[in-house]
Amino acid sequence: MQTACTRTVDVAIPLPHLLKPDLATMAPSQDELKRVAAHRAVELVESGMVIGLGTGSTAAHALDRIGDLIRSGALRDVVGIPTSEWAAARAAGAGIPLSDLNAHPVVDLSIDGADEVDPAFNLVKGRGGSLLREKMVEGASRRFVVIVDDSKLVPRLAASGLAVPVEIIPFGWALTLRRLQSLFDGVPSFNLKLRTASVDAKSTAFDENGSELEPFVTDNKNYIADLFFENGIHGDLRVISDALLRITGVVEHGLFLGLASSVVVAQKDGAVVVKDNEATSNGI
Numbered sequence: 001m002q003t004a005c006t007r008t009v010d011v012a013i014p015l016p017h018l019l020k021p022d023l024a025t026m027a028p029s030q031d032e033l034k035r036v037a038a039h040r041a042v043e044l045v046e047s048g049m050v051i052g053l054g055t056g057s058t059a060a061h062a063l064d065r066i067g068d069l070i071r072s073g074a075l076r077d078v079v080g081i082p083t084s085e086w087a088a089a090r091a092a093g094a095g096i097p098l099s100d101l102n103a104h105p106v107v108d109l110s111i112d113g114a115d116e117v118d119p120a121f122n123l124v125k126g127r128g129g130s131l132l133r134e135k136m137v138e139g140a141s142r143r144f145v146v147i148v149d150d151s152k153l154v155p156r157l158a159a160s161g162l163a164v165p166v167e168i169i170p171f172g173w174a175l176t177l178r179r180l181q182s183l184f185d186g187v188p189s190f191n192l193k194l195r196t197a198s199v200d201a202k203s204t205a206f207d208e209n210g211s212e213l214e215p216f217v218t219d220n221k222n223y224i225a226d227l228f229f230e231n232g233i234h235g236d237l238r239v240i241s242d243a244l245l246r247i248t249g250v251v252e253h254g255l256f257l258g259l260a261s262s263v264v265v266a267q268k269d270g271a272v273v274v275k276d277n278e279a280t281s282n283g284i
């Protein structure tokens with residue numbers, strides 16, 4: 001298990017001027033918390049930087065904010081490396097100049113959301129389907145800042161009943177699923193399924209019996225196998241990661257181990273907490 005030193009840099013900053021409460025409950029909405037975390041992370045962006053641009057509803061706020069700062073002249077000469085086709089389109093719309101990892105193999109700072117964050121800064125990512133490019137860009141970053149609302153903090157990864165995504169090649173996908181199943185034989189309540197295109201993920205029609213669903217297809221033209229661990233993932237995550245990657249047909253998985261440099265957490269009480277991980281291992 002990855003160990004990490006946590007240094008809480010910035011605590012309990014009430015942001016009444018930033019937080020827009022839900023008028024019914026007077027509590028900040030989840031989207032508002034995502035926006036606050038994203039804006040806090042964007043304060044780290046400096047002119048001239050190469051920025052990894054994340055994917056998802058939290059990252060969207062960061063992209064929009066970077067675009068606003070470019071338009072106002074507060075940020076100059078930044079270039080963005082998108083982690084998905086979605087991020088490329090959103091960033092282009094926001095006016096962020098784009099490039100790629102071939103031109104910029106070292107990224108100064110990546111900002112992205114996560115599906116889950118454990119106490120050792122391990123993440124589950126890819127429930128939006130962009131895990132491969134996210135891991136490539138964020139693994140090539142000098143600093144990777146994760147932006148979340150506090151609902152994403154978990155004591156153990158995958159214990160909430162949500163999936164750990166694994167990107168697999170379409171050729172022989174059923175065999176790859178069998179091999180994944182074998183890897184976790186004996187793990188109580190483990191199951192897996194091929195992700196299908198949902199109305200959200202892709203506008204593919206499916207029949208009313210649900211029997212003819214199209215597989216979800218990633219930006220890299222691959223499929224996703226979703227792995228479910230009822231009681232969360234137990235054991236050494238690096239050993240599990242290596243075992244997954246040894247299966248022929250597996251391209252990458254959504255366990256992001258030792259990659260996050262910092263996590264910016266927007267809490268329901270209005271505080272923003274920045275936790276720094278002194279045990280990152282992306283080797284940049």
Ligand SMILES: O=C(CO)[C@H](O)[C@H](O)COP(=O)(O)O
Pocket residue numbers: 054055056057058059112113114115124125126127128129130131134
């Ligand atoms: O990994 C991702 C996409 O592949 C996203 O970062 C993750 O799913 C979080 O998304 P959101 O900010 O919408 O909750």
